[in-house]
Amino acid sequence: MSAAPLSPIGLHRVVSPPGVLPQAATRLDADPTPGRDEVLIRVQRLNLDAASYRQLHTAHDGDGTAIRDAVAGIITERGKMHNPVTGSGGMLIGTVEAVGPDSPLGLAVGDRVATLVSLTLTPLRITDGLADWDGLSEQVPCDGHAVLFARSIAARLPDNESDELALAVFDVCGAPALTSRIVRRHRTLTGQSPTVAVLGAAGKSGSLSLAAARDGDAAQTIALVRDDAEAGLIREAKLADHVAVADATNAVATAEAVTAATGSGADITVVCVDVPGCEHGAILSTAQGGTIIFFSMATSFPAAALGAEGLAADVEMIIGNGYTPGHADYALSLLSTVPSIRSMFEARLAAD
Ligand code: NAP
DSSP: OOOOOOOOOOOOEEEETTTSSGGGSSSHHHHOOTTTTOEEEEEEEEOOOOOHHHHHHOOOOOTTHHHHHEEEEEEOOOOOOOTTTTTTOOOEEEEEEEEEEOOOOOTTTOEEEEEEEEGGGSOEEETTTTTOSSSSSOOOHHHHHHEEESSSOOOOOOTSSSSHHHHHHHTTTTTHHHHHHHHHHHHHSSSSSEEEEEEETTHHHHHHHHHHHHHOOOEEEEEESSSSSHHHHHHTTTTSSSEEOOTOOOOOHHHHHHHHSSSSOOOEEEOOSSSSOOOOHHHHHHEEEEEEEEOOOOOHHHHHHHHHHHHOOOEEEEEEOOOOHHHHHHHHHHHHHHHHHHHHHHHHHHHH
């Protein structure tokens, strides 16, 4: 490891460029020797962020070997899994192998954990060349080491869930927590329950966000999905009051679908699609004075900001911070209280 003084936010692990935080670094030092306030994790499985995996899958025409080589190459080159095209990462699970004497995280050797900080800032070294992964799923079985800084977060893996399920839920657990917070805030501020539209509603973050909106007592929920098969899933799961089929990258079709259900647009729109180009549909679908949560990593700041300005849309736009206090426990609780969410996650994992 570098001789730089230990930093609780991992500055000592930044190789290049100088002066940036680990998330913005092009390369991290992934030496598996933990500093005094670090935790070393023996990695068992990565969950690649959906936008990242989709980009890799498209760029390599679905060729699993090429995708695997690309991911291995990124990790080797950058000392972390930080997709240079999408800028996104994912998270991982593993077992705590060593704990520095000054680590404040409260973890012990042998704890099985999921990191709740992005792979884009987590020093990572893979030792098996990803040999057990066919390159055709977002989840990547692997062997290697990762490092957590003093200012990191990790959750102990629940005993009663499979690793795969817990990993998939934790990866997107920021979405339902933030949705719930914004729904409750709307009720506090206006005294009324909001209408909530979720774009990409049949996916992992989308289905959890729908459940969170209901849990927060939304007046109406609208699920916008890509095709009839996804619409059937949402209807069967009884997750939304209205289900609409539209391409979320088609702004007009998206807005028509949402306003057909809501009249003047949703009070809150949550963007959970894993492809670029959904900003304008979200803006057009949202009522004046409403709020948009851009959870998707494929969101473009200029497209959102300039699109709203160009439409004279008085909407609040929130970047979907992956961290909200209590987010992991809240997402797990939705799995228990809404059994159809569990079924949807299990079906997705089985199809992978
Ligand atoms: P996911 O499970 O793959 O869900 C995405 C959904 O969007 C899928 O149902 C997909 O349908 C649908 N979709 C794709 N293109 C569409 C289109 N043109 N129109 C309508 N629907 C479309 O993804 P996820 O894991 O929930 O992640 C969703 C987004 O959140 C990704 O961009 C991911 O990178 C991001 N994310 C953000 C954070 C954060 O901290 N903010 C953390 C994790 C993930 P198909 O399956 O049929 O393609």
